[in-house]
Amino acid sequence: MPSEFALIDRYFKRPTTHTVLGVGDDGAIVRPSPGCELVISTDMLVSGTHFLPDTNPEDLGWKTLAVNVSDMAAMGAQPRWALLAAALPAATESWIEKFTRGFFACADAFGVDVIGGDTTRGPRNFCVTIFGEVPAGQALLRSGARVGDQIWISGTPGRAALGLGHLQGRHALAEPDEYLAALHRPQPRVTLGLALRGLATAAIDVSDGLLADLGHILDASKVGATLNIPGLPPPGPERDGLLAGGDDYELLFTAPAARHADIAALPAMLGLALTRIGTIEPGEPGVPPRLTLLDADGRPVPTDQRGYDHFG
């Protein structure tokens, strides 16, 4: 196996487009845009916990960066720079070559300069730190939802979870391709996040599941919610995937009812479905925010399907 330094040179060092100093010194150097704040996020992906050990390495490379790009989308930030730290077993070079091909494909797709990292031997683990820019004060937070706001979701959440269930033999999909693509090649909603600046009051990306991630918004905003999801599937894997499946990286956001027309105009501009799924309700002081899910007949559906908790 080549040395750590040769590996970095060969696979982890690519030309940058908007960076003062990239890979190769004790640190990278970037020049932030005047008037912008930096939004920063880090995610660690562990073999067996976040991905199956036999996942296609090129898909894994894409997804490792994509889930971080999605955090920028959820904040309304333009992704700009990323660092990749990787612990690898005595991997074959061909595995690393494929992984980095997927990783850099995602970097190129979203205009991210990869400016540094670390490689070391160990059980397979990838840690990406990403940072983006947003004009000062315009980031989308979880804490801004207000009573009366409408709740919206992009795309079709639940497909990644259904794809995973198919792979694990928990159910069989007749045409699994789009579900597996949602699982392996998530498409962070960066353009939507940028369009929601000044429009959405709160936003989050669906990584833990729709109900769990909405719960994070309700907690942070100290409000409740009623969900009335158009076409809610009957009980079964499809409903479970929609309500509790993580890994889709769709954006869940709230916006004032007065901005309904502005939101409704976005799908045609962005080529991305947006569905209104509910309304923000008052919270009650001293009790956890309440989330009520209604079925097609307006009857409350019991919900105990919370998202994935790594230590729960």
Added chain:
Amino acid sequence: MPSEFALIDRYFKRPTTHTVLGVGDDGAIVRPSPGCELVISTDMLVSGTHFLPDTNPEDLGWKTLAVNVSDMAAMGAQPRWALLAAALPAATESWIEKFTRGFFACADAFGVDVIGGDTTRGPRNFCVTIFGEVPAGQALLRSGARVGDQIWISGTPGRAALGLGHLQGRHALAEPDEYLAALHRPQPRVTLGLALRGLATAAIDVSDGLLADLGHILDASKVGATLNIPGLPPPGPERDGLLAGGDDYELLFTAPAARHADIAALPAMLGLALTRIGTIEPGEPGVPPRLTLLDADGRPVPTDQRGYDHFG
């Protein structure tokens, strides 16, 4: 074991002093200082590779952040913000409590706001990303060494390696305390790094070993060097530690001979020894930079002691 969210609330979330938005959203938000560039570095520490599994968790917490702070020192940057991603086995809460106590002690010591992170289950692995600031154009790079520059080292490199050898039974130290302190509680040379802005031509922190890290400066600067180290120990563990021992996090730097008096004035100001150990020589085009080590009698010492390479 408490949930991921409870763990983060209890141990990883502390008040910040210079951050717009800390832990708890999809990303943290910081406002960079006008006129400054950001210096960014990431390091991954793996159990068994970078630390012994039975290392005291409070020491480990300190060191996990300190090695990253040291990268800021080596660039002449003021450390400002850090993120911590941690994969943990089914650890006891008391282990996490001790680890974070050491980690935040280091953050407090160097004025670092801890603004985000990630916790997940997996083989023990810590990944820190750190951000610092430096006035535009003033960062210390590896590539700036010029022929005739003097080569300097801070402190007493080699102590951490001797401490590790003592722990592993490879040799016995009569009074191991200061060596073990160097190994477990490295003191990043931030104040020195800041003082070297506009003074040093190149700098690096000694993490792989003095010869190996000097090699990085020579490679990046396309120059050679002659080392004439005062009091070079005879062959044995002490010499090995000095030349090839990593983990000390002293600063190795070059500066013009004309600035000798400025450098020589620093130890009294900083309370930190600085030793001149050699001179930058011309490189030869087309061959790797040559490093000549002389003994006390001016005779070349054969050197094949390169630093630690995680895949070599």
